[in-house]
Amino acid sequence: MKKKVLWMILAGLLSLGMLTGCGGSGGSSESKSESGSESKTADAGSDKDYDLYIFNTKGENADAMEAAAKAFGEEKGVTVKVFSLGSGTNSDDTLRTEMNSANKPAIFSCMNAQALVEWVEGGYAMDFANATNEEFKQLVGEIPDSFHLTDGNANYGIPYNVEGYGYIVDTQMVASLFGEDNVDAFIEAFKTASYDEFEAAVITLQAYIKENTAGTVTLSGEEFQLADEKTGKAASLEGVFSVAGAEKWTYGDHFINIAIDAVFKDSKAAGEATLEELEAGKGAFMAYAKALDLKTSNATTARGPELISATTNGYDPSVATFANSKAIFIKQGNWAYENIKTANADVVDTLTFLPIKMPFTQDDIKAEGQTVEHMLESIPVFVPNYYCINDKVSDEEKELAQEFLVWLNTSEEGQRFVVEEMAFIPYNADPGTTSAGYSLGDSIISYIAADQTLTNAYAGSPASWASETFGLHMLENYVNTAEWPDTAYEDIANFVISSWAEAAGLN
Amino acid sequence: MDKYYKKRLVPLALPAIILFVVVIAIPFIMGVIYSFTGWRGTYFVGGENFWDAFVGFDNYIKAFKTQKFIDAFIYTIKFTLVAVVVINVVSLAVSLLVTYLHKAASVYRTIYFLPNLLGGLALGYIWQFVFEIVFSKILFGEQGIISIPALQNMTQDNTKALFALVMLFTWQMVGYMIIIYTTGLNNISSDLTEAAAIDGANAWQRFKSITVPMLMPSFTIVFFLTLSKCFMLLDQNVALTDGNFGTRMLALQILRTTRDGSPPDYGLAQAQAVIFFVLIAIVTLIQVSVTSKKEVEV
Numbered sequence: 001m002k003k004k005v006l007w008m009i010l011a012g013l014l015s016l017g018m019l020t021g022c023g024g025s026g027g028s029s030e031s032k033s034e035s036g037s038e039s040k041t042a043d044a045g046s047d048k049d050y051d052l053y054i055f056n057t058k059g060e061n062a063d064a065m066e067a068a069a070k071a072f073g074e075e076k077g078v079t080v081k082v083f084s085l086g087s088g089t090n091s092d093d094t095l096r097t098e099m100n101s102a103n104k105p106a107i108f109s110c111m112n113a114q115a116l117v118e119w120v121e122g123g124y125a126m127d128f129a130n131a132t133n134e135e136f137k138q139l140v141g142e143i144p145d146s147f148h149l150t151d152g153n154a155n156y157g158i159p160y161n162v163e164g165y166g167y168i169v170d171t172q173m174v175a176s177l178f179g180e181d182n183v184d185a186f187i188e189a190f191k192t193a194s195y196d197e198f199e200a201a202v203i204t205l206q207a208y209i210k211e212n213t214a215g216t217v218t219l220s221g222e223e224f225q226l227a228d229e230k231t232g233k234a235a236s237l238e239g240v241f242s243v244a245g246a247e248k249w250t251y252g253d254h255f256i257n258i259a260i261d262a263v264f265k266d267s268k269a270a271g272e273a274t275l276e277e278l279e280a281g282k283g284a285f286m287a288y289a290k291a292l293d294l295k296t297s298n299a300t301t302a303r304g305p306e307l308i309s310a311t312t313n314g315y316d317p318s319v320a321t322f323a324n325s326k327a328i329f330i331k332q333g334n335w336a337y338e339n340i341k342t343a344n345a346d347v348v349d350t351l352t353f354l355p356i357k358m359p360f361t362q363d364d365i366k367a368e369g370q371t372v373e374h375m376l377e378s379i380p381v382f383v384p385n386y387y388c389i390n391d392k393v394s395d396e397e398k399e400l401a402q403e404f405l406v407w408l409n410t411s412e413e414g415q416r417f418v419v420e421e422m423a424f425i426p427y428n429a430d431p432g433t434t435s436a437g438y439s440l441g442d443s444i445i446s447y448i449a450a451d452q453t454l455t456n457a458y459a460g461s462p463a464s465w466a467s468e469t470f471g472l473h474m475l476e477n478y479v480n481t482a483e484w485p486d487t488a489y490e491d492i493a494n495f496v497i498s499s500w501a502e503a504a505g506l507n
Numbered sequence: 508m509d510k511y512y513k514k515r516l517v518p519l520a521l522p523a524i525i526l527f528v529v530v531i532a533i534p535f536i537m538g539v540i541y542s543f544t545g546w547r548g549t550y551f552v553g554g555e556n557f558w559d560a561f562v563g564f565d566n567y568i569k570a571f572k573t574q575k576f577i578d579a580f581i582y583t584i585k586f587t588l589v590a591v592v593v594i595n596v597v598s599l600a601v602s603l604l605v606t607y608l609h610k611a612a613s614v615y616r617t618i619y620f621l622p623n624l625l626g627g628l629a630l631g632y633i634w635q636f637v638f639e640i641v642f643s644k645i646l647f648g649e650q651g652i653i654s655i656p657a658l659q660n661m662t663q664d665n666t667k668a669l670f671a672l673v674m675l676f677t678w679q680m681v682g683y684m685i686i687i688y689t690t691g692l693n694n695i696s697s698d699l700t701e702a703a704a705i706d707g708a709n710a711w712q713r714f715k716s717i718t719v720p721m722l723m724p725s726f727t728i729v730f731f732l733t734l735s736k737c738f739m740l741l742d743q744n745v746a747l748t749d750g751n752f753g754t755r756m757l758a759l760q761i762l763r764t765t766r767d768g769s770p771p772d773y774g775l776a777q778a779q780a781v782i783f784f785v786l787i788a789i790v791t792l793i794q795v796s797v798t799s800k801k802e803v804e805v
Contacts, residue, residue: 007515007518011521011522012521092766092771096548096549096771099549100548100549114769115769117770118547118548118549118550118771119549121770122547122550123550124550305660305663308663309640309643309660310635311636311639311640312640462769463767463769464766464769468767475751476751476752480663
């Protein structure tokens with residue numbers, strides 16, 4: 001009898017051990033920040049071991065966020081728990097699991113209006129009109145209109161930071177191609193150049209690289225003579241562009257965003273697109289196709305099945321190609337800074353952004369107030385992620401969440417964390433006085449200061465349409481084919497219109 | 508020993524039973540219930556609880572109407588048909604060879620089993636490299652040793668990718684199936700084959716009338732395993748093609764359903780998962796009962 005009882009106990013313990021393992025909230029890199037001083041909360045009845053729970057989906061700043069949370073915790077005398085996922089991991093499912101548990105995060109991340117839909121419908125996103133903290137309400141009121149996270153009725157998010165993308169170029173490469181004295185002039189002339197000048201320049205450069213034919217590049221009327229011999233960095237060039245053909249989001253999201261910006265003012269307008277508006281944008285979409293044709297025909301890898309192979313033209317290989325001076329331009333954003341640095345630290349300090357050019361005519365541009373000149377000299381600057389406050393947590397936690405966001409975005413200490421440790425460009429930065437501390441960040445700030453920015457209107461397109469429907473179509477039919485049929489530009493434009501309309505349920 | 512275990516049946520089996528109930532049975536039942544509701548992952552459309560959000564069979568009807576689901580379904584069936592035949596033939600042939608060789612048979616068996624130890628994702632990425640670089644450039648590409656277009660860029664075409672997946676999966680599973688077949692072959696008493704040889708049966712007749720019927724239990728197991736594993740293939744599918752070029756199989760389709768719409772339609776995904784379960788259950792039950800009847804008891 002004794003032995004039987006012993007067996008039952010052992011069996012029960014074994015099961016318990018397995019169940020507690022399954023029962024804890026999942027995740028890989030969990031951490032807690034303890035405060036030194038006594039806890040201030042009156043959560044006498046709660047069994048939580050933290051006062052504020054932040055769910056951070058941007059993996060790149062995980063360490064910095066923990067440090068910031070700890071500093072905040074020490075200042076206010078509270079315990080803050082930060083949970084971050086590895087960068088590049090899809091965090092949606094983990095976030096939903098946390099939302100279903102008893103310990104919901106008070107602050108969580110939301111990428112754009114499309115992702116916001118489920119949180120608003122489920123009652124998780126707090127409407128900032130109901131905020132209780134005065135400083136927070138002031139902070140919310142100061143967010144520029146184009147940076148709002150909204151479903152049309154209310155404001156739900158505080159921006160993390162701003163990011164931008166364009167053609168990244170190494171000024172040292174420009175120096176070895178055109179001479180050191182001409183670098184600044186070249187950069188300035190490029191920004192104001194027309195698409196035709198850009199196209200001619202690309203073709204001249206590609207001929208120079210492949211066949212060593214000397215020539216001159218004309219931008220904004222100024223002529224730049226190519227060096228007779230390829231010296232220095234120019235010697236290793238294999239193509240004008242480094243194209244990540246295997247990554248659908250580079251041409252399915254970011255590249256077509258330029259064309260969508262020509263048709264819609266911002267993501268909200270794009271979210272409310274009608275069939276007529278889409279069809280009116282056909283010219284802009286054809287311009288996109290032409291620009292993509294030019295880019296993929298003058299890349300380091302010839303257009304064809306190899307261009308979409310993940311091993312040679314994935315994100316990391318394409319960044320390495322650019323960093324090792326095998327290409328002049330790469331279309332990427334400031335987030336690629338760390339990747340470029342890892343591939344080749346020599347080039348990172350001399351990088352700058354140049355605008356992405358597409359052959360728009362004023363007729364093609366349907367967005368109000370947009371002009372061809374502005375589009376040719378601007379880069380998209382947008383908010384990639386927002387902080388939202390969870391409406392379903394206790395009032396104390398909501399108050400703490402508001403205090404944290406105020407602290408992070410307005411206090412000196414908080415801003416120091418944002419700019420220096422997280423390497424973010426704050427959305428509310430004064431471009432005149434802020435320095436990002438690194439080449440690409442400062443380049444973006446200069447574009448903001450000159451008001452040469454575009455929005456990310458593509459975020460208003462139907463959920464996952466941009467990369468999964470449109471990007472996939474381009475990957476499978478155009479980026480992997482060397483020869484495009486004569487009707488390719490029109491076919492692509494028609495596909496944009498019809499697939500968007502279908503995904504949005506417009507027809 | 509048997510008596511020892513029989514007396515302690517309940518406490519010894521308890522951990523496994525609890526684990527099964529908590530981790531498999533309960534979530535399964537919850538999932539089936541949720542498939543009849545408008546579940547969105549974190550909330551229910553139309554109410555606070557699942558019974559307020561009841562939508563009946565809507566999710567199932569929508570699942571059958573979704574083009575992506577039908578495409579994934581057809582592709583999975585095509586893949587299963589090819590893979591089951593190939594794996595069976597290859598593993599039977601190799602195990603016959605291995606038993607025939609006698610010497611160092613266990614060394615060969617170990618080597619063939621090694622690929623099975625690799626996880627699905629690792630395997631998929633390795634073979635992606637093989638198909639994209641080794642096949643397409645070094646061996647069979649335009650500048651390769653012999654140019655065979657059919658073997659170039661296999662991950663970028665619907666049909667070619669099917670054969671690429673078959674190659675990958677065969678490479679992984681053959682080792683495991685060989686062990687099953689060799690055990691079965693070794694259990695065929697040599698008296699039978701000797702008697703048949705004395706009676707004048709040649710090798711093919713011996714194979715057909717003795718080996719095959721006696722191997723039926725092994726056939727049952729191997730068919731069951733390959734059939735269900737082919738239907739449930741996920742890791743290798745993600746790693747090799749990520750569903751591009753129409754190569755999305757059923758398991759991947761269920762996984763990606765939640766990303767295809769905003770808000771994420773978990774109810775629909777759950778309905779697809781239940782259909783998936785019923786499908787595999789029917790197929791494997793039929794297959795097990797059919798092949799069991801052919802087993803020969805000695």
